[in-house]
Amino acid sequence: MRTIATCIVLMALLQSCYHRFEAEPFDPRIPAYTEKGNNDAAAYIDGEPWIASTIYSPWSSPSFGIRFQYTQDTLARPFETRLSLTNGRILNADKYVRIDAVFRLYGLRITNGQELKALEGRKFEFNTEEAAAELWVDFYSPDRDTLRSEKGALYIRYVENRTNPETTIISGTFGFETMAEDSLVRMTSGRFDFRLDPTEYYPL
Numbered sequence: 180m181r182t183i184a185t186c187i188v189l190m191a192l193l194q195s196c197y198h199r200f201e202a203e204p205f206d207p208r209i210p211a212y213t214e215k216g217n218n219d220a221a222a223y224i225d226g227e228p229w230i231a232s233t234i235y236s237p238w239s240s241p242s243f244g245i246r247f248q249y250t251q252d253t254l255a256r257p258f259e260t261r262l263s264l265t266n267g268r269i270l271n272a273d274k275y276v277r278i279d280a281v282f283r284l285y286g287l288r289i290t291n292g293q294e295l296k297a298l299e300g301r302k303f304e305f306n307t308e309e310a311a312a313e314l315w316v317d318f319y320s321p322d323r324d325t326l327r328s329e330k331g332a333l334y335i336r337y338v339e340n341r342t343n344p345e346t347t348i349i350s351g352t353f354g355f356e357t358m359a360e361d362s363l364v365r366m367t368s369g370r371f372d373f374r375l376d377p378t379e380y381y382p383l
Contacts, residue, residue, distance in 0.1 A: 208270060214337040216348040216374030218244055220264045222280070223367050224314075229278065231267035233373070245349075245373040247295075249288045251382035260289040261383065262333075263315075264371055279315040280366065282333050282353070290380050292340045292347035299338040305331040305355050312355045314366065326364060331355020347375045 208228045209221035218233040233244040246263040250256055264280040284303060289295050303310035305328040312328035337350040353369035 210370070210372075212350070212352065212370040213372045214339075214348065214350040215372060216346065217372045218374055220244060220267075220280075220369070220371035220373070222354070222369035223365075224269060224278070225365055227272075228270045229267055229366070230270060231264040231280070231371075233266070243373075243379060245371065245375065245379075247289060247375065247380045248383045249290050249380065256383075258286050258288045259383065260284045260287045276317050277315075277319070279318060280353070280369070281313045281315055283311045283313070285309055285311075291377065292338075292345075292375065295347055295349060295375075296338045296340055298335045301335050303333045303335075305333070312353070312357075314357060314364070324359075326357040326359055328355040328357050329363075331366075345377055349373055349375065 206228070209223075209230055210217065210219045220231040222229050231244045244264060244266050246261075246265055248261040248263070250259050260283075262282045262284065267278045267280060268275060269278065282303070285308060287298075289298070305312045310333060312331055312333065314326040316324040316326065318325070331354050333351065333353045335349065335351045337348065339348040340346075341348065350372040351370070353371070354365075354367045356366075357364050
């Protein structure tokens with residue numbers, strides 16, 4: 180009897196840990212998980228809603244909410260691809276502070292939509308030989324900080340290459356934990372859905 184009860188408790192714990200890195204049901208404060216190329220991302224940072232999106236301006240080119248970078252000189256450094264969710268901010272914060280979520284995928288060099296398609300359905304566990312995650316807090320200011328993941332995961336759930344015009348839709352979910360000084364910071368229920376054109380892959 181005790182064994183059955185123990186199994187039930189362990190299953191509940193595992194289920195709760197699994198869903199911590201999944202997009203939750205509809206929350207009107209943040210975009211729902213979609214696979215349409217809506218150009219937005221969202222999550223919770225310690226329960227506070229965080230969003231990142233492409234910013235359009237009539238005076239300049241769009242500031243894209245996603246950025247792909249790849250190692251160019253592979254003789255000088257190992258293969259790495261960075262998927263960054265940029266222009267991030269916590270909603271209703273007293274002060275605007277840009278917070279970007281950066282996923283570092285090791286051993287990969289993704290330079291176009293066809294190579295990206297091969298990642299559809301992949302799960303990357305953080306703090307392993309294959310991946311890590313970081314929060315870039317106010318990264319472009321003198322007071323910037325980089326918080327590296329303790330544990331978590333990224334799921335690339337959907338990739339679709341389209342023609343006329345040539346674009347790639349990439350959608351997925353994520354979540355991770357990190358430390359800020361002595362405090363645990365949790366980024367949970369993350370989801371993203373972006374549309375990339377062929378010019379949006381940059382060398383590191």
